[in-house]
Amino acid sequence: MTGGPEPEDALILCYCTMLTVGELRRACAAGGWPLPGKENTGRLCTGCLGDFLYCQSRFERLPRETGGVIS
Amino acid sequence: MSNSVSALLSATFYEPGYEHLVELVHQRDPEARRRLSSLDLSAYGPDGKLLLEHALDTRDETLDLGALLAPTTRGHGRVMAVFDARYEEDAFPYRPHHYAYVHRTGSATPALYYAVSAALGGVPDRIGDMSRLNNFDTYVFRRGPHAARYSVMLGNVGRFAPTEAQVFAYYGAERVEETVFLGPRAHAEVALAPERGGQPLTRVETKSLFRLAGYVVGRREPSGDLVLFDHLFTFFK
Numbered sequence: 001m002t003g004g005p006e007p008e009d010a011l012i013l014c015y016c017t018m019l020t021v022g023e024l025r026r027a028c029a030a031g032g033w034p035l036p037g038k039e040n041t042g043r044l045c046t047g048c049l050g051d052f053l054y055c056q057s058r059f060e061r062l063p064r065e066t067g068g069v070i071s
Numbered sequence: 072m073s074n075s076v077s078a079l080l081s082a083t084f085y086e087p088g089y090e091h092l093v094e095l096v097h098q099r100d101p102e103a104r105r106r107l108s109s110l111d112l113s114a115y116g117p118d119g120k121l122l123l124e125h126a127l128d129t130r131d132e133t134l135d136l137g138a139l140l141a142p143t144t145r146g147h148g149r150v151m152a153v154f155d156a157r158y159e160e161d162a163f164p165y166r167p168h169h170y171a172y173v174h175r176t177g178s179a180t181p182a183l184y185y186a187v188s189a190a191l192g193g194v195p196d197r198i199g200d201m202s203r204l205n206n207f208d209t210y211v212f213r214r215g216p217h218a219a220r221y222s223v224m225l226g227n228v229g230r231f232a233p234t235e236a237q238v239f240a241y242y243g244a245e246r247v248e249e250t251v252f253l254g255p256r257a258h259a260e261v262a263l264a265p266e267r268g269g270q271p272l273t274r275v276e277t278k279s280l281f282r283l284a285g286y287v288v289g290r291r292e293p294s295g296d297l298v299l300f301d302h303l304f305t306f307f308k
Contacts, residue, residue, distance in 0.1 A: 012078055
């Protein structure tokens with residue numbers, strides 16, 4: 001599930017918590033997921049759950065250099 | 072006004088040959104016009120291929136979806152139209168709603184008016200109890216003949232993840248199941264037999280890992296004109 005397209009950081013991943021792909025990427029790289037206030041990502045409208053799991057799986061397995069900043 | 076911007080992604084299906092007008096904001100208070108911060112439209116073929124991207128002018132109150140999509144979508148049949156909105160929480164304490172009017176061009180079949188299905192967002196924490204699931208949807212058909220052909224249109228609004236959706240049709244005590252695979256931004260129409268073993272179609276349910284854009288559709292024979300186009304309803308409510 002991690003061989004697909006590379007998600008762009010600016011994309012809003014969760015339309016309920018307004019989590020962006022970049023925020024999730026940086027949090028995963030720093031071991032800081034879930035971010036405060038974003039704990040309900042994927043659990044509200046549930047529409048982003050597939051994309052969230054795709055991104056989380058990708059970022060936890062393939063961490064990218066981000067400077068370790070959690071925004 | 073606050074700087075808190077929320078997001079909502081809604082989707083509908085467009086077929087050539089129909090007038091299809093979308094209210095960008097369904098106004099209940101005409102004396103206080105509300106506008107979205109931004110609204111982008113994109114359209115996808117059944118395989119999820121991007122056919123069109125278009126930034127809409129939020130000062131417009133109505134979008135002629137048919138006029139915009141007809142030239143691009145010729146040859147694709149059904150197209151999924153995705154509305155990606157940003158809005159101020161102060162302007163829309165709940166969420167904005169798009170309503171739409173659809174009518175077969177030149178047909179005597181009455182027009183349909185429906186709420187565009189919200190698939191992503193629009194239900195942030197501030198609305199209250201969000202413990203219910205909303206990736207199980209249902210639709211109860213009215214008794215008596217209504218349309219000659221029924222179906223469910225399902226669209227995956229996910230950008231990366233594919234999914235499987237199960238469609239359950241109920242005929243008396245009998246349940247018929249069909250599974251449909253949907254890649255990112257792909258969509259399908261699942262036909263539902265109007266009766267089975269002498270029992271009429273009474274209910275349909277859809278189930279998926281995450282929320283999809285979905286509509287129940289009825290068509291008249293032999294013209295195929297739409298006589299039912301309605302979103303499904305959350306199963307647990």
